[in-house]
Amino acid sequence: MHEENPPAAPGASPLLQQLNDEQRAAVTLPPEHALILAGAGSGKTRVLTTRIAWLLASGQVTPGGVLAVTFTNKAAKEMMTRLGAMLPVNVRGMWIGTFHGLCNRFLRAHFRLANLPQAFQILDTQDQLSAIKRLVKQHNVDEERFPPKELQWYIAGCKEEGMRPKDVPARSEDDRRKVELYQLYEEQCQREGVVDFGELMLRSYELLRDHEPVREHYRRRFRHILIDEFQDTNKLQYAWIKMFAGEQNAVFAVGDDDQSIYAFRGARVGNMADFVREFSVRRQIKLEQNYRSFSNILDSANTLISHNKHRLGKDLRTDQGPGEPVRVYEAPTDLAEAQWVVEEIRHLVRGEGTAGGVPRHEIAILYRNNAQSRVLETALFNVGVPYRVYGGLRFFERAEIKHALAYLRLLENPRDDTSFLRVVNFPPRGIGARSLEQLQDAARAAGCSLHDAVSATTGKAGANLGGFVARIDVLREQTEGLTLREIIQLMLEQSGLLEHYRAERDGADRVENLEELVNAAESFVTQEGFGRDAVALPVDELGPQTLTQSPASQGLDPRQPVLDEPAPDFVAPDAETGETLSPLAAFLTHAALEAGDNQAQAGQDAVQLMTVHAAKGLEFDCVFVTGLEEGLFPSERSMSDRDGVEEERRLMYVAITRARKRLYLSHSQARMLHGQTRYNVRSRFFDELPEHTLKWLTPQGRAGARSAFGFGSGYPTTRQPAFQREADAPWNAPVPPRKTQPEHGLRAGMKVFHTKFGEGKVQTLEGSGEDTRAQVNFPRHGVKWLALSVAKLVPVE
DNA sequence: TTCGAGCGGATTTTT
DNA sequence: TCCGCTCGAA
Numbered sequence: 001m002h003e004e005n006p007p008a009a010p011g012a013s014p015l016l017q018q019l020n021d022e023q024r025a026a027v028t029l030p031p032e033h034a035l036i037l038a039g040a041g042s043g044k045t046r047v048l049t050t051r052i053a054w055l056l057a058s059g060q061v062t063p064g065g066v067l068a069v070t071f072t073n074k075a076a077k078e079m080m081t082r083l084g085a086m087l088p089v090n091v092r093g094m095w096i097g098t099f100h101g102l103c104n105r106f107l108r109a110h111f112r113l114a115n116l117p118q119a120f121q122i123l124d125t126q127d128q129l130s131a132i133k134r135l136v137k138q139h140n141v142d143e144e145r146f147p148p149k150e151l152q153w154y155i156a157g158c159k160e161e162g163m164r165p166k167d168v169p170a171r172s173e174d175d176r177r178k179v180e181l182y183q184l185y186e187e188q189c190q191r192e193g194v195v196d197f198g199e200l201m202l203r204s205y206e207l208l209r210d211h212e213p214v215r216e217h218y219r220r221r222f223r224h225i226l227i228d229e230f231q232d233t234n235k236l237q238y239a240w241i242k243m244f245a246g247e248q249n250a251v252f253a254v255g256d257d258d259q260s261i262y263a264f265r266g267a268r269v270g271n272m273a274d275f276v277r278e279f280s281v282r283r284q285i286k287l288e289q290n291y292r293s294f295s296n297i298l299d300s301a302n303t304l305i306s307h308n309k310h311r312l313g314k315d316l317r318t319d320q321g322p323g324e325p326v327r328v329y330e331a332p333t334d335l336a337e338a339q340w341v342v343e344e345i346r347h348l349v350r351g352e353g354t355a356g357g358v359p360r361h362e363i364a365i366l367y368r369n370n371a372q373s374r375v376l377e378t379a380l381f382n383v384g385v386p387y388r389v390y391g392g393l394r395f396f397e398r399a400e401i402k403h404a405l406a407y408l409r410l411l412e413n414p415r416d417d418t419s420f421l422r423v424v425n426f427p428p429r430g431i432g433a434r435s436l437e438q439l440q441d442a443a444r445a446a447g448c449s450l451h452d453a454v455s456a457t458t459g460k461a462g463a464n465l466g467g468f469v470a471r472i473d474v475l476r477e478q479t480e481g482l483t484l485r486e487i488i489q490l491m492l493e494q495s496g497l498l499e500h501y502r503a504e505r506d507g508a509d510r511v512e513n514l515e516e517l518v519n520a521a522e523s524f525v526t527q528e529g530f531g532r533d534a535v536a537l538p539v540d541e542l543g544p545q546t547l548t549q550s551p552a553s554q555g556l557d558p559r560q561p562v563l564d565e566p567a568p569d570f571v572a573p574d575a576e577t578g579e580t581l582s583p584l585a586a587f588l589t590h591a592a593l594e595a596g597d598n599q600a601q602a603g604q605d606a607v608q609l610m611t612v613h614a615a616k617g618l619e620f621d622c623v624f625v626t627g628l629e630e631g632l633f634p635s636e637r638s639m640s641d642r643d644g645v646e647e648e649r650r651l652m653y654v655a656i657t658r659a660r661k662r663l664y665l666s667h668s669q670a671r672m673l674h675g676q677t678r679y680n681v682r683s684r685f686f687d688e689l690p691e692h693t694l695k696w697l698t699p700q701g702r703a704g705a706r707s708a709f710g711f712g713s714g715y716p717t718t719r720q721p722a723f724q725r726e727a728d729a730p731w732n733a734p735v736p737p738r739k740t741q742p743e744h745g746l747r748a749g750m751k752v753f754h755t756k757f758g759e760g761k762v763q764t765l766e767g768s769g770e771d772t773r774a775q776v777n778f779p780r781h782g783v784k785w786l787a788l789s790v791a792k793l794v795p796v797e
Numbered sequence: 798t799t800c801g802a803g804c805g806g807a808t809t810t811t812t
Numbered sequence: 813t814c815c816g817c818t819c820g821a822a
Contacts, residue, residue, distance in 0.1 A: 072811065100812045124812080197812045232811095264809065369808050371814090391810085425798090432798060593812065613809050635808055651809080674807065675813035 031250040034283040040657035041292030053086040067222040103200040119585040122592035159198030208243035219246035230255030234266035294323020296693040325695035334671040338379035362621035368633040390610035395596030400510040414451040427500035481763040623659035628667040629680035751796040
């Protein structure tokens with residue numbers, strides 16, 4: 001993220017030197033609840049990370065006492081990177097992550113209390129839908145009346161409201177049926193050992209709510225709770241935060257009500273006002289100094305958003321001067337609009353009328369919905385301007401990858417019927433709908449998984465199914481003790497996936513992706529500390545980490561730290577036995593929680609195309625906001641109620657504030673929509689912008705008039721000073737070398753004794769130092785992964 | 798079992 | 813218009 005350095009305050013701590021007064025006030029707030037209203041481009045991430053660094057550096061909290069929550073993996077990663085650059089602290093050991101990532105970590109650590117198998121798998125949205133479809137078929141539900149998509153939306157909505165089936169009010173017959181299906185869905189998930197995204201949140205919340213010792217433990221532990229993008233939290237997330245916040249914690253909530261654009265998926269801006277009221281927040285700080293844009297752009301944004309009635313109130317300001325006017329263009333058709341955009345971009349890139357050319361990746365074309373990208377793409381393609389569209393299928397969502405993951409999940413958990421059905425006949429092996437129907441009937445009758453029901457089936461279908469199950473089971477045995485890389489390679493061969501795609505005419509890309517999966521696993525192993533060479537930084541520079549054996553069984557002693565160990569997400573051992581997740585199970589979790597890159601074509605310098613939603617949090621030198629027409633932006637469906645229009649206006653506000661130097665707004669009189677030409681008037685938002693910041697490139701309100709391209713000569717020549725890298729900062733002391741590995745005295749092949757599992761044989765050793773884990777085969781309990789720092793493993797003989 | 802025709806639906810999206 | 817999904821025919 002690009003940020004300019006505000007003037008340094010003399011004499012302040014080096015951490016605070018680069019902050020302006022507002023930012024510094026926020027960073028150094030006393031340990032009590034606070035709300036930070038952070039405008040666009042006001043250095044929000046900087047304030048959050050510096051706050052954590054300042055708390056640590058001033059000894060107010062230890063790394064283990066920080067809980068920092070974001071919405072996206074990207075934001076979490078950025079926070080960790082920046083924090084790591086400010087202080088020599090092991091950020092991986094801290095509880096910094098997404099809501100779902102942290103819930104996952106929490107539930108793995110308390111899987112017994114949560115009533116989940118330790119290796120529970122996570123359903124993504126696709127998996128959830130297919131699970132619901134399966135359920136609906138099984139219970140002969142009328143799919144016309146209860147479309148699976150709607151049920152999915154309904155169930156997710158209930159969970160976001162914190163409601164279990166018993167809590168849902170059912171008025172009509174339809175309601176009752178839906179609640180019943182919700183109930184059945186839950187039972188199915190529980191039986192199969194899988195959880196969906198909403199379940200991760202809801203179950204963590206309930207665990208805290210219902211188990212006082214656990215709640216008290218975490219409340220005592222997390223002295224400082226920091227929330228990013230607070231305006232995007234839903235009801236359940238707010239309640240979840242409340243569970244962690246006790247008498248002595250300080251909640252530091254950062255958000256911007258003007259950038260709340262996710263109401264449609266359950267976000268409640270109202271949480272900000274509720275937070276102030278319910279937590280008796282006395283400290284509210286507004287960050288209004290903007291380091292991103294020139295004032296013509298900011299004035300436009302400020303004036304536009306002032307048309308919203310429900311605001312906490314905030315005005316962005318800058319020291320940068322007016323800059324260029326906001327250019328407005330009216331096109332006769334969507335095609336002409338696209339051609340104008342492309343022409344304008346070519347001028348920008350060549351540097352005509354500007355100082356030097358603009359790099360293509362500093363140019364963004366924004367639109368309200370994805371369908372609008374088509375005509376823009378065609379226009380760019382025709383003249384050979386490289387571009388990149390955001391928002392396609394992500395890596396872990398691709399069909400071939402999902403297939404491979406399904407095989408891997410079956411190795412980990414044969415009860416996973418969703419995965420079973422996904423690959424039972426892929427590659428095709430003669431198992432059709434009829435066989436599967438029989439199998440599902442048998443499974444239902446026996447109350448078991450599809451995998452286990454196979455042995456009961458007979459005939460030719462039974463033979464095919466038996467072959468499939470045998471293949472999986474053999475593979476499971478073969479992969480025992482292998483590295484993750486070897487497991488995946490063996491699976492790709494044995495499943496027939498590679499062979500299948502190699503034979504397919506245009507399967508080359510898919511083969512490539514499958515090979516990429518091996519790489520993804522490899523880098524996951526290295527990054528998460530599963531590899532033998534994983535580097536673990538020492539964590540105790542700023543305060544000792546207590547690594548304690550927890551009290552036995554589920555009765556936790558609230559005075560004892562339970563899981564204060566500095567372990568990365570996936571290595572956190574179970575409090576009781578020291579058992580850790582296998583690298584495979586951990587990788588599968590990673591795949592579900594982080595679907596991978598959202599960009600279609602990586603690589604060369606390209607113009608960026610995306611929806612306004614996708615642009616939130618990004619910034620570019622030049623921004624085009626296209627399709628500004630009534631019915632499109634604001635969208636038709638939002639126009640019926642005021643809240644809807646206000647959210648569209650906030651969306652427009654987000655779009656405008658993405659631009660640093662040059663902003664273009666365009667609309668078209670005619671547009672192809674659903675195969676028909678629609679004629680739209682220009683968006684009401686034009687009337688809500690201040691006239692003095694605008695430069696109309698076409699005469700207002702008249703058709704087809706294409707005036708000369710309006711290239712101002714004033715592309716700013718003043719480049720902003722380069723962002724001072726935190727690595728150069730004086731407080732960034734060199735990291736001391738890591739301690740030598742303690743001798744655990746174990747080797748593969750050795751016989752060991754565990755107090756709970758008895759005698760077993762070591763199969764593999766992984767990791768180093770405190771993160772060392774052993775895979776042990778216990779004759780009576782099967783193969784387990786154990787953290788040596790927690791599990792007591794005594795060599796036998 | 799697989800492939801192709803026909804139908805309907807079509808903001809915004811992360812985990 | 814266009815995509816994805818369902819259903820019917822070989």
